[in-house]
Amino acid sequence: MTAYDCDVLVVGGGIVGLSTAYAITRAAPGTSVIVLEKESGPARHQTGRNSGVIHSGIYYRPGSFKARFAVQGAAExxxxxxxxxxxxxxxxKLIVATDHAELPRLHALAQRGRENGIPVRELGRAQIAEYEPWVRGIGAIHVGTTGVCDYGAVAARLAGLAEDAGASVRYGAEVRVVGRRPGAVAVRTAGGEVLRARVLVNCAGLYSDRVARLAGDDPGMRIVPFRGEYFELAPSRADLVRGLVYPVPDPAFPFLGVHLTRGIDGTVHLGPNAVPALAREGYARGTVHPGELAGTLAYPGSWRIARRHWRYGAGEVRRSLSKRAFANEVRRLLPDVTEADLIPAPAGVRAQAVLRDGTLVDDFLFAESHRMVHVLNAPSPAATASLPIGREVARRALAAMG
Incomplete structure (x- = not known):
């Protein structure tokens, strides 16, 4: 008879992994859960390094995981x-058109928002100043359900609630080996600890594809890391932005462009500028992990992305290398900003799932095999939608227990 250390073993202590653990303890009290996180605390990567926006769900294709989870998740x-x-x-927040060519996309976005059940108001040029007096545009959408929060604090609270319900959250526990046994899954951590569970849930974010391969599963994708670079407005200029201001997104690329975000502490962040990172934790431009970089360069999907999106990518790289170019991009929305107003801020890294044909996966991506549930792509709005996502992953994990 197999001896289990827990029923469900969750790999990854970001907001999705912790929400999953929390959801399992609520849906099936008495189910034993262990969360393994390689860092010394929760939310040290994507969760704790984003702009803190509670997304409304306006951008996402009706019926997609993103749309359903974001609309529900924002309210929750x-x-x-x-x-x-x-x-x-x-x-x-405002989504602002600065060029006449963007107006049809802006109108289509408003229609999509309505299809997703989001209250939107379309604005003319003069009405923009009602919300953001310093922002300039020729048309805009106002979305009233968007906000900001501290996702690091949310993750920490989810960890505490899960532990209160009997779960164990273990930090400094990097998973190095995953094996399948008759009726069980076993892992070995970097510290040599071996744990056996009925089901493994992979919420490893930047390393989700690697954990899937450790488990013997072909994820059919690869994580290609993109660094999101930010500036802050100088405190003396922070009054130029009251809330959240976004450009009209490019529908061909799953990034929202350089936007203006007033955080819960009053700091105004500008960004992100999305460029390829040279390591999965490549938060600094000079951080290079040769093995990880070689893996990215050897992956056919990486080169197909480059061929398909090189013009867009060249603009991102130019803004990364030139503060003047970045300031010019900000001035499309906020004309009074100067280079001197921009202060470098900490960067984040997005774990972007890419298929072999170069497709950038634009929705949540789950995969399941015997006693395994893999969360292979959890892009923005994953933090916003973390509570319903956690319930979805919990449902799959409990079903996998048989």
Whole structure:
């Protein structure tokens, strides 16, 4: 008879892994859960290094995981933050067209928002100043359900709630080996600890494809890391932005462009500028992990991305290398900004799943095999949608227990 250390073993202590653990303890009390996180605390990567936006769901294809989870998740996140007294604010946001060629896309975006059940208001040039007096554009959409919060604090609270319900969250526990046994999954950590579980849930984010391969599964994709580079507005200029201001996104690319975000601490972040990272944790431009870089360069999908999107990518790289170019991009929305107003801010890295044909996976991607549930792509709005995503992954994990 197999001896188990737990029923469900979750790999990854970001917001999705912790939400999954929390959801399992609520859906099936008495189910034993262990979360293994390689860092010394929760939310040290994507969760703790984003702009803190509670996304409304306006951008996402109706019926997609993104659309369903974001709309539901935004309302739940505000309620969760209020219930547990976590920093948050519902600010609303503007999506602003600065060129006549963007107006048809802006109108289509408003229609998509309505299809997703989101209250939107279309604005003319003069109405933009009602919300953002310093922003300039020829048309805009106002979305009232968008806000900001501290996702690091949310993740920490989810960890605490899961532990209160009996789960164990273990930090400094990097998974190095995954094996299947009759009726069980076994892992060995970098510290030599061996744990056996009925089901393994892979929420490893930047390393989700690697964990899937450790488990003997072909994920059919590869994580290609993109660094999101930010600036802050100088404190003396922070009053130029009241809430959240976004450009009209390019529908061919799953990034939202350089936007303006007033955080819960009053700091205004500008970005992100998305460029290929030379390591999965390549938060600094000079951080290079030769093995990881070689793996990215050897992957056919990486070169197909480059061929398909080189013009877009060249603009991102130019703004990465030139503060003047970045300031010019910001001035499309906020004309009064100067280079001197921009202060470098910490970067994040997005774990972008890429298929072999170069397709950038634009929705949540799950895969399952015997006693395994893999979360292979959890892009923005994963933090916003973390509560319903956690329930979805929990449902799959509990079903996999048989």
């Amino acid at each position: 996140m505000v309620k969760f933050c209020a219930e547990y007294d976590l920093p948050h604010e519902v600010t609303g």
